[in-house]
Amino acid sequence: MVVKGIIKKGEYYDSVTLMLVARDATALDGVKDAAVVMGTEQNKSILETSGLLLDMFKDASDSDLLIAVKAESEEAANKAFEKIEQLLKETRSKAKEAGEYMPKSLEGALEYMPDANMVIISVAGKYAGDEAMKALEHGLHVMLFSDNVPLNKEIELKKYARDNGLLVMGPDCGTAIINGAPLCFANVVERGNIGIVAASGTGLQEVSSVITNEGAGISQAIGTGGRDVKKDVGGIMFIEGMKALEEDPDTKYIVLVSKPPHPDVLKKIADLIKSEIKKPVVGIFLGGDPEVVKGAGAIPANTLEEAGLIAASLAKGKSLDEFKKLLEEREKEILAIADRESKNKKEGQKYVRGLYTGGTLCDEAMLLSRQIIGEVYGNAPLNPEYKLKDSWISQENTFVDLGEDEFTVGRPHPMIDFTLRNKKIIEEAKDPSVAVILLDVVLGYGSNMKPGEELSPAIKEAREIAEKDGRNITFVASITGTDKDPQDRSKVKKQLEDVGVIVMPSNAAAAKLSSYIVKNLGGAK
Amino acid sequence: MSLSLVLKVNSVGDQVRFGGKHSHFGYCEIHSVFNNAVNFYIKRDTILSLVTRSVGGGPNNIVIDVDSLSFVKSIYMDKSKIVLNDSFICDIESSLQYNSDLFIVSKDLELFKKGLGKFEDILRKKAPALSAAFLIDKRRLNFFITPFEKNLAYSLDLFSNEVLDGKLESVSRLKGLGFGLTPQGDDILDGFMIALLVYEKLTGANTGDIRKKIFNLSRGSNIISDTFLYYASLGLLYERVKTLVLSLFLNDPVIIENAVSKLLNIGETSGADISTGFLLMSKKLMQGGIKWL
Amino acid sequence: MRKISDLFKQELKVINIGLLSFKESLDDVGVKVIQVDWRPPAGGDQEVMDALKKLLGK
Numbered sequence: 038m039v040v041k042g043i044i045k046k047g048e049y050y051d052s053v054t055l056m057l058v059a060r061d062a063t064a065l066d067g068v069k070d071a072a073v074v075m076g077t078e079q080n081k082s083i084l085e086t087s088g089l090l091l092d093m094f095k096d097a098s099d100s101d102l103l104i105a106v107k108a109e110s111e112e113a114a115n116k117a118f119e120k121i122e123q124l125l126k127e128t129r130s131k132a133k134e135a136g137e138y139m140p141k142s143l144e145g146a147l148e149y150m151p152d153a154n155m156v157i158i159s160v161a162g163k164y165a166g167d168e169a170m171k172a173l174e175h176g177l178h179v180m181l182f183s184d185n186v187p188l189n190k191e192i193e194l195k196k197y198a199r200d201n202g203l204l205v206m207g208p209d210c211g212t213a214i215i216n217g218a219p220l221c222f223a224n225v226v227e228r229g230n231i232g233i234v235a236a237s238g239t240g241l242q243e244v245s246s247v248i249t250n251e252g253a254g255i256s257q258a259i260g261t262g263g264r265d266v267k268k269d270v271g272g273i274m275f276i277e278g279m280k281a282l283e284e285d286p287d288t289k290y291i292v293l294v295s296k297p298p299h300p301d302v303l304k305k306i307a308d309l310i311k312s313e314i315k316k317p318v319v320g321i322f323l324g325g326d327p328e329v330v331k332g333a334g335a336i337p338a339n340t341l342e343e344a345g346l347i348a349a350s351l352a353k354g355k356s357l358d359e360f361k362k363l364l365e366e367r368e369k370e371i372l373a374i375a376d377r378e379s380k381n382k383k384e385g386q387k388y389v390r391g392l393y394t395g396g397t398l399c400d401e402a403m404l405l406s407r408q409i410i411g412e413v414y415g416n417a418p419l420n421p422e423y424k425l426k427d428s429w430i431s432q433e434n435t436f437v438d439l440g441e442d443e444f445t446v447g448r449p450h451p452m453i454d455f456t457l458r459n460k461k462i463i464e465e466a467k468d469p470s471v472a473v474i475l476l477d478v479v480l481g482y483g484s485n486m487k488p489g490e491e492l493s494p495a496i497k498e499a500r501e502i503a504e505k506d507g508r509n510i511t512f513v514a515s516i517t518g519t520d521k522d523p524q525d526r527s528k529v530k531k532q533l534e535d536v537g538v539i540v541m542p543s544n545a546a547a548a549k550l551s552s553y554i555v556k557n558l559g560g561a562k
Numbered sequence: 563m564s565l566s567l568v569l570k571v572n573s574v575g576d577q578v579r580f581g582g583k584h585s586h587f588g589y590c591e592i593h594s595v596f597n598n599a600v601n602f603y604i605k606r607d608t609i610l611s612l613v614t615r616s617v618g619g620g621p622n623n624i625v626i627d628v629d630s631l632s633f634v635k636s637i638y639m640d641k642s643k644i645v646l647n648d649s650f651i652c653d654i655e656s657s658l659q660y661n662s663d664l665f666i667v668s669k670d671l672e673l674f675k676k677g678l679g680k681f682e683d684i685l686r687k688k689a690p691a692l693s694a695a696f697l698i699d700k701r702r703l704n705f706f707i708t709p710f711e712k713n714l715a716y717s718l719d720l721f722s723n724e725v726l727d728g729k730l731e732s733v734s735r736l737k738g739l740g741f742g743l744t745p746q747g748d749d750i751l752d753g754f755m756i757a758l759l760v761y762e763k764l765t766g767a768n769t770g771d772i773r774k775k776i777f778n779l780s781r782g783s784n785i786i787s788d789t790f791l792y793y794a795s796l797g798l799l800y801e802r803v804k805t806l807v808l809s810l811f812l813n814d815p816v817i818i819e820n821a822v823s824k825l826l827n828i829g830e831t832s833g834a835d836i837s838t839g840f841l842l843m844s845k846k847l848m849q850g851g852i853k854w855l
Numbered sequence: 856m857r858k859i860s861d862l863f864k865q866e867l868k869v870i871n872i873g874l875l876s877f878k879e880s881l882d883d884v885g886v887k888v889i890q891v892d893w894r895p896p897a898g899g900d901q902e903v904m905d906a907l908k909k910l911l912g913k
Binding site: 139140141142143145146147149150152153154155156157158159160168172176177178182183201202203204215216218219220221225256257277278280281282284285287482483523 | 856857858859860861862863865866867868869870871872873874876877880881883884886887889890891892893
């Protein structure tokens with residue numbers, strides 16, 4: 038057993054910081070005890086009781102910081118010092134940048150920032166509702182990231198917000214862009230004149246990224262949470278969000294993104310478009326009938342990509358016909374790649390495996406694939422008859438949403454932690470019937486910061502497994518995000534292309550390409 | 563000075579003197595910079611604090627109307643103003659004075675006891691895990707994990723109870739005990755003295771000498787701790803503490819809750835540690851169980 | 856009467872209650888944000904919380 042120490046002069050920290058730093062050091066392998074304290078006589082006596090008092094500490098004064106570590110080996114002790122130094126350094130730089138003042142409550146925060154106008158809440162659902170109501174009562178807009186907020190609480194919050202001219206985004210709202218600021222899981226997009234109201238988080242990310250990548254921009258992107266457009270909540274915030282965008286002089290075009298709303302809600306949306314909305318509206322209700330969107334007075338889109346492209350075309354002053362031409366060209370390109378990729382497959386290779394991290398993107402992919410190759414299996418399939426018996430074992434054409442609860446219990450979301458999907462990629466590569474592996478990569482704040490680095494090794498390994506068996510698997514991916522995202526879309530695209538992945542401009546294009554390959558190979562139903 | 567901006571001064575503590583014995587002309591040595599407070603020296607032996615609104619007034623506080631003070635790199639002072647970073651001017655001469663004396667109109671001990679009860683309930687629930695609140699709720703000892711932390715908790719418990727039982731020598735063993743710039747032991751002692759002061763205001767008993775004794779026994783080389791203990795010994799309170807003490811006489815749980823929340827926002831555990839000391843000593847005094855009074 | 860669209864004319868200033876990473880990403884893009892050191896009220900027990908609410912007359 039060794040005891041080692043360091044003295045630091047003129048450094049001051051709050052008590053909890055020091056306790057937590059010592060605790061983190063104690064948690065390291067081979068470390069028995071650690072203390073980081075001011076060098077008062079009294080603290081020295083406790084160091085002594087704890088067997089941590091060193092001769093070097095005896096002359097230290099009240100204003101010196103003492104660091105003591107008891108460990109099984111010299112090496113473990115040094116590791117502990119490194120950890121402590123690093124944590125203290127982080128604390129210092131954080132304190133410098135953002136300050137270390139952390140109020141304990143919303144009221145405390147308001148005292149500090151009286152002109153705050155938005156509260157983001159991501160605490161456990163059972164408390165989140167109360168915190169949200171408190172925020173509303175203080176006249177603050179709310180982004181409610183938490184899920185598991187009771188339905189009646191959601192209705193109460195949204196009614197109160199509507200009556201008081203406030204936003205409640207969520208519960209279970211993963212993303213929004215307000216005044217150019219990406220909130221929670223959002224992408225860094227260009228500012229512009231396209232406003233979005235979305236009841237689907239990843240849907241919003243995909244549409245806003247497509248718009249940015251097309252050279253147009255976003256004014257505001259309001260998330261409502263998926264439950265908003267269902268019968269019980271009745272689209273309260275979806276409607277209020279649309280009204281707000283209509284009033285906003287910086288918004289010239291409005292895009293609506295959702296799964297098909299309840300008919301009552303849809304009627305409200307249609308009535309609003311007819312009566313109050315003067316700006317052009319583009320609507321994508323995934324899995325819904327485009328005619329219904331048309332009937333509601335909006336320009337219908339078939340995919341998230343299309344919704345983004347239409348809005349971007351309008352914003353750039355192009356006509357819908359020009360847009361249609363663009364779409365046709367893209368479709369031709371997809372077919373050409375599909376033909377090329379169908380040629381290098383071994384007998385029996387004919388299925389696609391979609392491994393998704395974004396639920397909405399998975400839904401969209403299944404909807405598009407169904408039109409080309411018929412029903413597909415999954416853990417959350419469109420047709421309940423095609424539900425996998427075991428979500429871990431794919432069959433024929435399969436799309437799994439790895440963000441479903443069954444996969445995420447006890448681990449971070451697959452957009453953040455790639456371990457699970459990487460394992461699946463390698464497993465799928467062992468299946469001789471697999472021709473295509475389809476992936477979504479979602480960038481932006483909150484997501485995995487190094488998707489290229491973390492995906493590439495798994496893809497390489499999967500390729501090698503197949504090649505040993507004389508097979509060639511086509512990897513298709515879409516990247517939801519922009520070059521301004523912290524991960525940088527172009528960089529990630531390059532990294533994936535370097536390991537032979539075909540990166541498509543959108544999820545819809547990636548899903549279509551995969552399906553056409555399967556169709557060519559005879560893997561359709 | 564290339565750029566001059568005037569920052570609003572909300573209040574200047576009544577112990578901050580300009581132009582008198584403690585006046586200082588020129589640049590001041592900075593002791594420590596936090597987001598919401600900058601501590602700096604006057605003549606080596608006195609500490610003044612520039613603080614944000616969220617911290618509030620105090621005998622030696624200068625409250626500046628800004629969100630954060632972490633930008634402060636230099637402090638220049640003369641008899642009428644303070645200049646930060648050679649650019650930001652804080653006009654002291656025309657600012658309001660914060661009065662750190664405590665006036666309690668009520669002499670109602672029962673009301674005070676009731677207020678203490680509510681205060682204790684809130685503290686048990688809201689105090690941060692690693693604060694001294696384990697002294698009033700033993701279940702909180704579970705928060706102390708490493709051998710060193712356990713030894714620390716044991717010593718805090720032992721010495722604070724010895725002081726409460728009238729063993730004044732233990733003051734010097736409690737002082738300096740714990741983590742941080744103002745160790746838990748110092749904050750507990752601060753709370754003890756505040757309780758003694760309140761008791762004096764309520765009953766007329768003289769606690770001034772004991773407070774001075776406690777301060778003298780506790781003096782060390784931590785100038786920040788020594789400064790606030792010194793003011794407590796003189797019966798001069800910081801705004802947040804004063805607000806809490808007064809709230810206890812208002813018989814309104816919401817007001818008490820708000821006052822406790824504000825106090826708990828001081829430092830990481832300081833607010834809770836002061837609160838714990840105050841509560842323990844107040845309860846002792848209300849039971850009439852203090853020998854050395 | 857306040858309107859949602861008024862928000863779009865103001866500088867966004869955020870209070871973050873919960874995951875610290877949401878604050879850090881806003882720091883990154885230069886949005887003013889303050890983190891609340893939030894703890895479950897009354898030690899996380901729903902019953903105690905309800906009782907506390909009653910106590911506070913809410």
